[in-house]
Amino acid sequence: MGATPLITNAALPLAGIRVLDFTWVVAGPVATRILADYGAEVIKIERRPGPIGPRQTGLQGDLHRNKRSIAVNMSHPHGVAIARRLAALSDLVIDNFSARVMRSWGMDFASLSKLKPAIVCVSMSGLGHTGPRASYVSYGPTLQALAGFTRLMTEADGEPAGYGYSYADMSGGFTGALAALIALRHRRRTGQGQFVDLSQFEAVVSVVGPALLDIAVNGREQTPPGYVSQEAPAAPHGVYRCRPRDGDDDRWLALAVRSQAEWERFAAALGAPAWTAEAKFRTLYLRIHNRAELDAHVAAWAAGQAAEAAMADLQRAGVATGLVANGADLCARDPQLQARNFWGTVTLANGRTTQVTGVPMKLSATPGSIRTPSPEIASSNDYVLGELLGIGRAEREALIAEKALWP
Amino acid sequence: MNEGAALAGLRVLDLSDYRGQLCARMLADMGADVIKVEPPGGDGARRIGPFVDDLPHRDRSLFFWFYNLNKRSLTLDLEKPRGREILLSLVRGADLVVESFAPGVLARAGLGWDALHAANPALILLSIAPFGQSGPYRDWAADDTVLAALGGMLYVNGSPGRAPVRPLGLQAYHASAYYAAIAVLCALFARDRDGAGQWIDLSMQEATAAAVEHVAGSYFGDGRIEPRRGTLHWSRYFRVGKCRDGYIMHCTLGDWTSLVEWVAGDGKAQDLTAPEWNDVVYRATHAEHLFDVLDEWVKDYSRDELLERAQTLRLPYATVRQPEALLEDEQLAARGYFVDVEHPELGRTIRYPGAPYLFNGSPWRVYRRPPLTGEHTAEILREARGFDAGELAALAAAGII
Numbered sequence: 080m081g082a083t084p085l086i087t088n089a090a091l092p093l094a095g096i097r098v099l100d101f102t103w104v105v106a107g108p109v110a111t112r113i114l115a116d117y118g119a120e121v122i123k124i125e126r127r128p129g130p131i132g133p134r135q136t137g138l139q140g141d142l143h144r145n146k147r148s149i150a151v152n153m154s155h156p157h158g159v160a161i162a163r164r165l166a167a168l169s170d171l172v173i174d175n176f177s178a179r180v181m182r183s184w185g186m187d188f189a190s191l192s193k194l195k196p197a198i199v200c201v202s203m204s205g206l207g208h209t210g211p212r213a214s215y216v217s218y219g220p221t222l223q224a225l226a227g228f229t230r231l232m233t234e235a236d237g238e239p240a241g242y243g244y245s246y247a248d249m250s251g252g253f254t255g256a257l258a259a260l261i262a263l264r265h266r267r268r269t270g271q272g273q274f275v276d277l278s279q280f281e282a283v284v285s286v287v288g289p290a291l292l293d294i295a296v297n298g299r300e301q302t303p304p305g306y307v308s309q310e311a312p313a314a315p316h317g318v319y320r321c322r323p324r325d326g327d328d329d330r331w332l333a334l335a336v337r338s339q340a341e342w343e344r345f346a347a348a349l350g351a352p353a354w355t356a357e358a359k360f361r362t363l364y365l366r367i368h369n370r371a372e373l374d375a376h377v378a379a380w381a382a383g384q385a386a387e388a389a390m391a392d393l394q395r396a397g398v399a400t401g402l403v404a405n406g407a408d409l410c411a412r413d414p415q416l417q418a419r420n421f422w423g424t425v426t427l428a429n430g431r432t433t434q435v436t437g438v439p440m441k442l443s444a445t446p447g448s449i450r451t452p453s454p455e456i457a458s459s460n461d462y463v464l465g466e467l468l469g470i471g472r473a474e475r476e477a478l479i480a481e482k483a484l485w486p
Numbered sequence: 487m488n489e490g491a492a493l494a495g496l497r498v499l500d501l502s503d504y505r506g507q508l509c510a511r512m513l514a515d516m517g518a519d520v521i522k523v524e525p526p527g528g529d530g531a532r533r534i535g536p537f538v539d540d541l542p543h544r545d546r547s548l549f550f551w552f553y554n555l556n557k558r559s560l561t562l563d564l565e566k567p568r569g570r571e572i573l574l575s576l577v578r579g580a581d582l583v584v585e586s587f588a589p590g591v592l593a594r595a596g597l598g599w600d601a602l603h604a605a606n607p608a609l610i611l612l613s614i615a616p617f618g619q620s621g622p623y624r625d626w627a628a629d630d631t632v633l634a635a636l637g638g639m640l641y642v643n644g645s646p647g648r649a650p651v652r653p654l655g656l657q658a659y660h661a662s663a664y665y666a667a668i669a670v671l672c673a674l675f676a677r678d679r680d681g682a683g684q685w686i687d688l689s690m691q692e693a694t695a696a697a698v699e700h701v702a703g704s705y706f707g708d709g710r711i712e713p714r715r716g717t718l719h720w721s722r723y724f725r726v727g728k729c730r731d732g733y734i735m736h737c738t739l740g741d742w743t744s745l746v747e748w749v750a751g752d753g754k755a756q757d758l759t760a761p762e763w764n765d766v767v768y769r770a771t772h773a774e775h776l777f778d779v780l781d782e783w784v785k786d787y788s789r790d791e792l793l794e795r796a797q798t799l800r801l802p803y804a805t806v807r808q809p810e811a812l813l814e815d816e817q818l819a820a821r822g823y824f825v826d827v828e829h830p831e832l833g834r835t836i837r838y839p840g841a842p843y844l845f846n847g848s849p850w851r852v853y854r855r856p857p858l859t860g861e862h863t864a865e866i867l868r869e870a871r872g873f874d875a876g877e878l879a880a881l882a883a884a885g886i887i
Contacts, residue, residue, distance in 0.1 A: 105699055117672045136708075137703040137707025138700055139703075188846075206817055207817070207844070212797075212816065216802040218737060221724070226807075228654055229717070230807060231808075234644070234645060241714075242643055243644075243714055249697045254664070254842050257664060257671065258843045258845075260675075262492065262845060264492065273845055274846045278821065280817070280818075284818070286655060288660065289548050289552040289553075291813075295836065296536075297536060300808065310630060318635065329713075335632055337629070399628050403641050405711050406711040410705040411705070415617050415636075416695065436702045439662075439695070442686050443687070
């Protein structure tokens with residue numbers, strides 16, 4: 080594989096920071112994706128065979144863009160030796176294994192800090208390195224179940240309705256990136272490295288929010304929020320099914336009518352149908368109290384509306400509303416995301432392009448960027464092993480022959 | 487008092503409403519000095535429940551407390567010229583201003599990026615807005631539910647054919663706060679190098695879209711619109727099952743041999759002993775049947791019995807719990823996740839959720855309980871401006887503080 084050009088972009092805020100990335104699955108790669116988007120040089124330590132499925136498109140393309148990849152056999156002492164040499168050239172070593180894995184390789188903080196005193200190690204294990212459940216095996220969907228999210232997402236009959244994805248992987252990933260940056264900044268100011276023991280479980284517990292205090296202080300049993308507003312009181316507030324679009328009847332409009340002024344604008348935008356003038360809907364208190372009846376009226380109105388048009392009309396009237404975007408609405412049709420160039424584009428090895436999730440915070444002077452596609456496994460061997468470590472081609476061939484490296 | 491903290495010395499003015507307040511809370515937990523700037527009547531979040539003992543009062547809002555632990559409070563009327571003048575003087579000594587006003591509002595008050603940057607070229611301004619500072623939706627209205635809808639977070643949750651289901655908590659705001667805090671750290675790295683501050687434009691819609699793992703990948707990867715699948719995870723390796731006393735989360739990604747031997751030992755394996763099930767991809771492709779068989783198997787177990795035995799076999803099962811269980815959770819307790827904080831004026835101790843990470847060199851900690859409305863106004867203005875008691879009284883009388 081040919082050497083890819085070194086990513087150099089001085090305007091990137093994390094340029095010059097090197098990350099040795101042992102993470103896998105989703106949460107860890109989300110954390111290092113964020114660091115890579117802002118210019119950190121992220122070197123993935125991988126193995127063969129890698130995960131099944133395409134590497135440069137879809138979720139994998141999303142997760143690993145802007146990163147480099149080498150394939151090192153950590154079960155071989157020469158593989159471990161290479162990883163340790165790389166750690167000595169790195170600012171951050173990050174993993175999402177359970178506690179014993181990095182220790183067994185001599186890649187834990189205690190070992191690495193002897194090699195490089197100012198190293199920062201962030202370990203994003205499932206439930207943390209300490210405590211009676213430290214050895215639990217987990218994934219995002221199991222952690223959000225333990226945290227209470229899954230149980231409170233229910234149908235009207237109380238049966239679990241599902242988180243359809245792993246929010247815990249995302250909260251864990253954000254927390255990992257934030258923790259890494261805080262520890263790196265502390266090092267920049269003080270010269271001190273440290274070990275961060277991040278629990279992905281605690282990360283997803285932390286985003287439960289004020290309900291945790293309601294439990295701790297008031298002892299209140301939490302009930303599924305449904306579409307009752309969890310912030311400013313509102314009614315109508317919820318999702319309402321709209322007219323089918325091209326035969327697709329899974330079209331919904333989310334609506335939040337909060338103040339009296341919003342209610343009046345909402346009613347006017349609908350053409351002031353008789354029900355909006357009924358006494359039982361006159362005040363916010365009454366609208367909340369008579370919510371079921373109100374919702375039935377709104378649902379009947381929405382059924383005749385195209386979601387996009389109703390959204391535009393109501394927003395013109397200053398009412399908080401948005402269509403419940405599916406993948407195509409979000410990725411292909413949303414004018415706001417397009418106007419802000421949210422989605423990123425990368426060119427693949429075969430010359431085709433693919434789009435990936437963008438960078439959601441725009442820094443005016445040093446914006447993040449999407450520069451290179453997700454690397455095929457071991458595609459950075461020349462750069463990392465050759466240029467960074469100065470391991471010549473013959474020696475690399477020997478390491479490959481003894482199965483310490485994969486080509 | 488925060489000597490040795492990771493973010494010691496970082497001075498933050500938090501002008502944001504509840505949609506943005508989690509960001510500076512996370513910075514404050516790591517030692518930043520965060521001043522919550524509130525209107526003289528108190529921040530709007532103080533009027534949002536739940537409240538202590540369900541008694542609504544601006545100094546009893548648990549909602550406000552969650553987002554404002556470790557901050558100080560300054561009341562200041564930014565609608566009055568004198569209030570704006572005081573703010574601008576505080577900006578000169580600050581590293582970061584966080585705001586979530588509607589785009590353009592600060593600029594019209596003479597406190598936009600140009601004015602703040604002129605006052606302090608090293609200042610970082612973080613603007614959090616539903617749709618960011620530009621684009622056709624810039625001035626559109628939204629709440630967390632609308633953002634979750636337009637960010638693609640709602641559509642994929644719930645059962646096929648039924649209404650999308652919303653998660654607990656304000657997750658569009660929370661995801662935004664995490665991305666915002668990360669952006670602040672990135673801007674600090676740039677400033678350490680270049681000396682200049684900058685303006686961060688954070689769109690909550692974009693943050694939400696970047697907080698859903700699979701929707702964009704599926705669409706861009708194979709043009710697939712991810713549907714709702716009930717509790718079946720999109721990867722097809724997880725589904726909720728029902729035990730004797732509640733629900734559990736199945737997972738078919740662990741060691742298959744251990745799982746199937748256990749199920750077979752209970753006489754419930756049906757066809758799962760066939761060799762094709764060893765293939766992880768086959769298990770995903772045939773997930774519905776697989777989970778139906780496993781549902782039959784777990785129904786006579788208690789949740790905890792199943793969980794403990796599964797974890798003993800290193801199978802990544804979990805119980806599907808109510809969040810109340812978190813307060814009793816031995817793992818969280820052992821790691822000191824919840825921290826008791828005294829509220830002397832209430833004569834009681836409140837148990838707070840802490841930070842999700844243990845730093846061995848510069849740990850997070852509780853420096854102070856969330857502030858009472860305007861609790862630190864005099865202290866802050868004495869420090870920053872040298873105001874004496876008379877000047878403070880005059881400002882209070884004029885309704886500025």
